[in-house]
Amino acid sequence: MTLHKGAPARPGHPVNPFYGEADPIGGMDESPPRHTLPDGPLAPHTAYQYVHDELMLDGNARLNLATFVTTWMEPQATALMTECRDKNMIDKDEYPRTADLERRCVAMLADLWHAPDPAAAVGCSTTGSSEACMLAGMAFKRRWSLAKDREGARPNLVMGTNVQVCWEKFCTFWEVEARQVPMAGDRFHLDPQAAADLCDENTIGAVAVLGSTFDGSYEPVADLCAALDTLQERTGLDIPVHVDGASGGMVAPFLDPDLTWDFRLPRVSSINTSGHKYGLVYPGVGWALWRDAAMLPEELVFRVNYLGGDLPTFALNFSRPGAQVVAQYYTFLRLGREGYRAVQQATRDVAMSLASRIGALGDFTLLTRGDELPVFALTTAPRVTAFDVFDVSRRLKERGWLVPAYTFPPNREDLSVLRVVCRNGFSHDLADLFLDDLAQLLPELRAQPCPLQRPTRKATAFHH
Numbered sequence: 001m002t003l004h005k006g007a008p009a010r011p012g013h014p015v016n017p018f019y020g021e022a023d024p025i026g027g028m029d030e031s032p033p034r035h036t037l038p039d040g041p042l043a044p045h046t047a048y049q050y051v052h053d054e055l056m057l058d059g060n061a062r063l064n065l066a067t068f069v070t071t072w073m074e075p076q077a078t079a080l081m082t083e084c085r086d087k088n089m090i091d092k093d094e095y096p097r098t099a100d101l102e103r104r105c106v107a108m109l110a111d112l113w114h115a116p117d118p119a120a121a122v123g124c125s126t127t128g129s130s131e132a133c134m135l136a137g138m139a140f141k142r143r144w145s146l147a148k149d150r151e152g153a154r155p156n157l158v159m160g161t162n163v164q165v166c167w168e169k170f171c172t173f174w175e176v177e178a179r180q181v182p183m184a185g186d187r188f189h190l191d192p193q194a195a196a197d198l199c200d201e202n203t204i205g206a207v208a209v210l211g212s213t214f215d216g217s218y219e220p221v222a223d224l225c226a227a228l229d230t231l232q233e234r235t236g237l238d239i240p241v242h243v244d245g246a247s248g249g250m251v252a253p254f255l256d257p258d259l260t261w262d263f264r265l266p267r268v269s270s271i272n273t274s275g276h277k278y279g280l281v282y283p284g285v286g287w288a289l290w291r292d293a294a295m296l297p298e299e300l301v302f303r304v305n306y307l308g309g310d311l312p313t314f315a316l317n318f319s320r321p322g323a324q325v326v327a328q329y330y331t332f333l334r335l336g337r338e339g340y341r342a343v344q345q346a347t348r349d350v351a352m353s354l355a356s357r358i359g360a361l362g363d364f365t366l367l368t369r370g371d372e373l374p375v376f377a378l379t380t381a382p383r384v385t386a387f388d389v390f391d392v393s394r395r396l397k398e399r400g401w402l403v404p405a406y407t408f409p410p411n412r413e414d415l416s417v418l419r420v421v422c423r424n425g426f427s428h429d430l431a432d433l434f435l436d437d438l439a440q441l442l443p444e445l446r447a448q449p450c451p452l453q454r455p456t457r458k459a460t461a462f463h464h
Contacts, residue, residue: 065434069274095322107121110289121291125275138174141176153201162213189214216421254345272289281331363442364379375422379416387446389417391452
């Protein structure tokens with residue numbers, strides 16, 4: 001056999017001249033080191049092929065019905081992101097147009113969320129909603145500490161048990177007591193009056209979630225604000241509200257315009273959303289906005305004399321690419337209000353149709369129907385004893401569909417559900433294919449003597 005460029009054959013593995021041709025600076029005739037740096041360089045095509053081949057073992061992102069994160073964008077958006085991947089978002093003096101696009105996005109969101117004076121609203125891009133929530137929580141705590149002498153007092157934050165884990169992280173990192181309203185019965189999110197009852201003089205704020213990750217339902221933001229208004233009339237306590245609109249903040253303005261949840265409510269001081277969820281941008285980008293500058297204490301704004309200019313910054317991260325911010329502006333420009341409305345309506349239509357058809361199978365009970373977030377949760381029907389949601393999740397994974405199964409938080413830990421997240425790109429056609437696969441699996445699941453035990457059902461790749 002003639003070797004490429006006279007390179008000697010390497011011991012251990014035969015060379016495949018059609019696929020893994022030998023290369024004098026490192027061909028594919030042996031496995032690369034996985035936990036140490038290689039001794040020398042590889043050819044770029046070889047390094048690419050090693051990484052590419054291994055990543056084929058990942059799941060297909062388009063079939064991942066667990067994630068809220070955008071998995072499809074137009075090629076023009078991808079091209080813009082490629083052109084901006086080397087721009088550091090923090091270098092605002094060097095990249096003034098990228099910085100201006102960020103300011104425009106903040107202004108557009110302030111207008112979308114009915115800020116009293118959109119020009120006076122302040123905000124920034126973040127790496128995602130988790131960072132944005134941290135910033136909102138920090139503003140809450142600083143405003144609380146500045147209001148009066150708080151020495152020796154422990155701050156607390158009121159929220160439902162259904163909040164995303166970033167809020168629990170915030171409370172742990174910044175030493176804030178998490179006061180959580182438990183679920184009860186068929187109420188799977190925060191109860192407004194119960195939340196108000198948990199507030200006291202050391203409450204830094206309350207969090208409402210516009211689109212719970214557990215079931216896709218909106219929390220009653222207006223009712224929470226009304227309960228806190230009544231509390232203030234009775235006690236004088238003025239508790240601000242942050243709306244975690246990670247998903248719903250980019251759905252409700254277009255599909256539920258009459259729903260009052262945003263800056264139209266005077267008690268709402270800040271809002272976040274994930275541009276990389278229903279903002280329709282690849283990860284990772286989020287947005288944090290405050291009603292006005294008074295809601296964001298000046299102590300949290302750092303002015304850095306760096307890279308040629310005085311740069312005000314209040315994000316937690318410093319260096320990060322500007323590509324996602326550019327892609328967000330592109331998407332705002334590309335779609336506009338009517339385009340977003342059409343995209344989100346199509347996604348909600350898919351969710352509601354699929355939920356209805358799954359409900360009609362008779363094996364499942366729907367908890368939500370996709371009529372708020374395009375997300376729905378379901379559990380097995382009471383009469384079903386042969387399988388549970390973990391069995392369904394495991395079997396669907398064999399067909400390539402990633403559908404999470406999990407138990408609910410305290411007070412409803414008895415309830416285990418499947419959750420289906422519909423996103424732009426998950427079409428009626430793909431929903432039909434998903435339903436076909438589910439229907440084909442059901443006879444085998446019904447034939448089981450009982451649900452697999454937990455240690456067994458964790459092994460999702462095989463079944464008996």
